[in-house]
Amino acid sequence: MTFDAPMHGNLGLPETGMLVVAVLLLAGALAGELAARVRLPRIVGYALAGIGFGFADTGLPMVDLVGPARLFGELGLGLLLFDLGRRVDPGWWRRDPSLAATALLEMGATFAACFALLITFGIPAPWAAVAAAVALSSSPAVAVAVVRDLKAQGQVTERLLWLSGVNTVAAALAATMLLAWLHAEYAANPWTALLHPLYLVAGSLALASAIAWSLSSGSRFMGPGTTGRLLGSLAAVLLALALARAGGLSVPLTLIALGLLTHMFDRRHQRRSQEFGETARPLVVLFFVFAGTGLALVDFERYAVPALALVAVRWLAKWLAVGVAARFSGLDFRRSFRLGLALMPMSGLSLMLVTDAGRFYPEMGADLTGILITAIAILELLGPLATHFALVRAGEAAQENERA
Amino acid sequence: MPEDVLEFAPSATLSMGVELEVQVLETVDFNLTQGASYLLEQIRRAKVAGDIKHEVTESMVELATGIHTRHDELLAELGALRDGLVAAADRLNLAVCGGGAHPFQRWEERRIVDNPRYRRVSELYGYLAKQFTVFGQHVHIGCPSGDDALYLLHALSRYVPHFIALAASSPYYQGADTRFATSRLHVVSAFPLAGHCPWVTTWDEFRAYFERMRAVGIVASMKDFYWDIRPKPEYGTIELRVCDTPLTVRQAAAIAAYLQTLARRLLRERHTLGGPDRYLAYAVNRFNACRFGFDAELIDAFDGARCRVADDILATVDMLAEDAVALGTGDALAELAAGVRAGMSGAGWMRERAAGDLSALVAAQAALWRGDGAPAGV
Numbered sequence: 001m002t003f004d005a006p007m008h009g010n011l012g013l014p015e016t017g018m019l020v021v022a023v024l025l026l027a028g029a030l031a032g033e034l035a036a037r038v039r040l041p042r043i044v045g046y047a048l049a050g051i052g053f054g055f056a057d058t059g060l061p062m063v064d065l066v067g068p069a070r071l072f073g074e075l076g077l078g079l080l081l082f083d084l085g086r087r088v089d090p091g092w093w094r095r096d097p098s099l100a101a102t103a104l105l106e107m108g109a110t111f112a113a114c115f116a117l118l119i120t121f122g123i124p125a126p127w128a129a130v131a132a133a134v135a136l137s138s139s140p141a142v143a144v145a146v147v148r149d150l151k152a153q154g155q156v157t158e159r160l161l162w163l164s165g166v167n168t169v170a171a172a173l174a175a176t177m178l179l180a181w182l183h184a185e186y187a188a189n190p191w192t193a194l195l196h197p198l199y200l201v202a203g204s205l206a207l208a209s210a211i212a213w214s215l216s217s218g219s220r221f222m223g224p225g226t227t228g229r230l231l232g233s234l235a236a237v238l239l240a241l242a243l244a245r246a247g248g249l250s251v252p253l254t255l256i257a258l259g260l261l262t263h264m265f266d267r268r269h270q271r272r273s274q275e276f277g278e279t280a281r282p283l284v285v286l287f288f289v290f291a292g293t294g295l296a297l298v299d300f301e302r303y304a305v306p307a308l309a310l311v312a313v314r315w316l317a318k319w320l321a322v323g324v325a326a327r328f329s330g331l332d333f334r335r336s337f338r339l340g341l342a343l344m345p346m347s348g349l350s351l352m353l354v355t356d357a358g359r360f361y362p363e364m365g366a367d368l369t370g371i372l373i374t375a376i377a378i379l380e381l382l383g384p385l386a387t388h389f390a391l392v393r394a395g396e397a398a399q400e401n402e403r404a
Numbered sequence: 405m406p407e408d409v410l411e412f413a414p415s416a417t418l419s420m421g422v423e424l425e426v427q428v429l430e431t432v433d434f435n436l437t438q439g440a441s442y443l444l445e446q447i448r449r450a451k452v453a454g455d456i457k458h459e460v461t462e463s464m465v466e467l468a469t470g471i472h473t474r475h476d477e478l479l480a481e482l483g484a485l486r487d488g489l490v491a492a493a494d495r496l497n498l499a500v501c502g503g504g505a506h507p508f509q510r511w512e513e514r515r516i517v518d519n520p521r522y523r524r525v526s527e528l529y530g531y532l533a534k535q536f537t538v539f540g541q542h543v544h545i546g547c548p549s550g551d552d553a554l555y556l557l558h559a560l561s562r563y564v565p566h567f568i569a570l571a572a573s574s575p576y577y578q579g580a581d582t583r584f585a586t587s588r589l590h591v592v593s594a595f596p597l598a599g600h601c602p603w604v605t606t607w608d609e610f611r612a613y614f615e616r617m618r619a620v621g622i623v624a625s626m627k628d629f630y631w632d633i634r635p636k637p638e639y640g641t642i643e644l645r646v647c648d649t650p651l652t653v654r655q656a657a658a659i660a661a662y663l664q665t666l667a668r669r670l671l672r673e674r675h676t677l678g679g680p681d682r683y684l685a686y687a688v689n690r691f692n693a694c695r696f697g698f699d700a701e702l703i704d705a706f707d708g709a710r711c712r713v714a715d716d717i718l719a720t721v722d723m724l725a726e727d728a729v730a731l732g733t734g735d736a737l738a739e740l741a742a743g744v745r746a747g748m749s750g751a752g753w754m755r756e757r758a759a760g761d762l763s764a765l766v767a768a769q770a771a772l773w774r775g776d777g778a779p780a781g782v
């Protein structure tokens with residue numbers, strides 16, 4: 001009796017990808033639980049695991065961290081943003097106009113402060129504007145993940161989710177438009193200058209609307225709040241991710257628009273969906289781990305000073321603006337400033353905006369990319385701590401034995 | 405001093421006041437949420453007139469009216485309180501609704517309000533304190549003396565099933581159809597001092613009973629009795645506590661008017677109470693009303709006669725015509741009767757609306773609570 005089949009295995013690209021996913025998932029989950037043991041947010045553990053692998057990656061060339069396995073992380077982001085859209089009612093500001101004022105003041109202050117700072121560090125004005133636009137976003141992924149882990153409920157929580165949603169849409173729109181416009185500027189063709197930003201923004205929004213509308217309408221046939229609807233939502237996120245990438249559109253903009261629009265249609269027609277919630281945990285772990293891996297290559301020695309300055313200025317702007325404005329929404333003095341603190345995180349979504357920019361528009365320059373990625377690396381760890389602390393101190397977290 | 409703590413402070417006969425416990429909801433799944441403190445702060449800032457305050461968990465607030473003698477004025481105040489509450493909730497992206505229990509909330513997720521009394525309750529009663537996230541309507545009726553209060557309390561015991569059926573609006577509990585018209589009352593029954601007031605018919609006897617209970621350390625105050633009807637000596641009232649919070653303030657006011665009218669009749673006619681046997685069928689009738697609502701069969705403890713709750717309510721409303729004219733409660737009673745004739749109650753409306761989607765049901769309850777567009781009986 002002979003065996004024709006080779007006795008040794010063969011690790012091709014797909015197999016390596018799966019192996020990477022399995023290892024990152026396990027390491028992330030383990031680090032997350034360790035973090036929870038010492039009363040830190042789990043996502044800090046996920047990110048630390050990712051950073052660890054990022055360092056290892058340079059010594060282990062066969063582990064391809066930027067390969068197709070990364071898509072699992074993007075899917076995790078997609079699911080988190082979809083759940084965010086479910087929680088955020090964009091029309092809330094009509095019932096509480098001071099909420100809109102808070103958002104405008106917060107974004108205005110953040111943009112102005114970050115722009116001014118980057119100019120003083122010698123970044124050319126157009127690129128400083130792009131970076132300031134990216135800095136608007138308070139990581140909605142961190143907000144959803146921390147809120148979920150703490151089982152937080154209350155006005156600080158709700159306003160955190162709403163403001164993160166709104167400033168992320170603004171960041172994705174502004175950064176995409178500015179980049180496209182700048183790129184066209186260099187391309188020296190007036191038609192490209194007009195059409196390319198339009199294509200990116202309108203294309204992303206149109207794609208998100210089309211999928212959102214189909215999903216919401218289709219849910220009539222699946223019954224309310226059923227598993228069928230959940231599967232439909234998963235397919236929708238996958239579809240949005242695939243088509244946005246294939247069409248060269250903005251992935252972050254498409255994903256956040258998909259979540260918001262689907263649930264806007266749902267609300268209008270009184271349809272009900274289910275949240276992914278804990279079901280999405282494995283992909284959420286992968287999202288934060290992958291985001292962490294990208295941060296290991298940060299050149300701290302070179303960029304620590306401007307990055308720390310950016311982190312500080314951005315946080316001060318958000319903290320002060322929200323601390324002052326949120327009081328008109330009926331939050332007391334302390335809770336207003338805690339809301340400002342909770343808005344600190346900046347993470348994977350901003351990283352996507354930055355790396356997209358760096359990849360497509362090399363004119364952006366290594367320095368600015370370096371500063372931004374370093375700032376994101378700092379906030380990847382510091383941000384969740386701030387949000388976690390703010391929600392606990394605001395009295396909105398569940399008691400420790402009742403948390404996730 | 406203990407002796408003068410339980411003085412019955414007489415109040416204007418047949419004056420009435422209503423307390424309503426309402427549900428505080430988020431607006432995505434319409435589950436209960438932690439919002440009472442924010443809501444009360446918002447109400448304070450908006451200077452909404454009237455009494456709106458905390459109840460045991462962060463997912464409920466209580467509206468209380470002032471003292472009224474007329475149904476229309478009571479309804480107007482309840483409407484104003486409701487509007488103030490709804491406006492505050494809108495600003496906070498919250499919703500509020502009536503109903504005796506939330507259809508699908510998980511009791512273990514509730515949070516006890518952070519104040520010493522509620523913490524003590526939580527410590528003593530454990531999971532019962534959180535399970536007590538149920539929402540009732542309490543109606544006070546003013547009595548001239550403690551003896552009158554006890555007479556009225558015992559005389560009303562025969563009608564308790566009416567009030568249970570008229571207010572019943574908690575057919576769903578913890579996500580399941582309980583098949584009861586009201587599931588709320590049996591949550592209250594879990595407390596050791598629930599049920600009915602013992603057979604004492606004068607205020608002196610009552611005081612002696614209370615002192616004995618206090619001396620052996622069973623109770624510390626009247627608040628420890630969770631009876632269906634209990635005297636409230638400091639207000640000079642008796643307090644009916646069996647009603648679920650109805651789905652609309654209109655129904656709540658109509659139920660108060662029914663109680664006021666019935667009280668006038670009973671105080672006027674002075675029935676013989678017939679001794680402790682009066683309570684022989686009480687627990688069974690109460691159970692049947694909770695379970696079957698208007699279709700429940702009532703058993704007369706004295707002669708064993710049986711009748712449907714719906715028929716008994718309609719007969720009682722007819723009997724009260726003269727008193728209703730005197731108090732100006734005719735319209736309210738006619739509306740209650742119309743609901744009974746149509747077989748429509750809060751519980752019935754909820755079952756019609758649920759259709760397998762309890763989130764959508766609570767959303768509809770919140771919409772109903774905002775306005776006056778409900779069918780009679782709801």
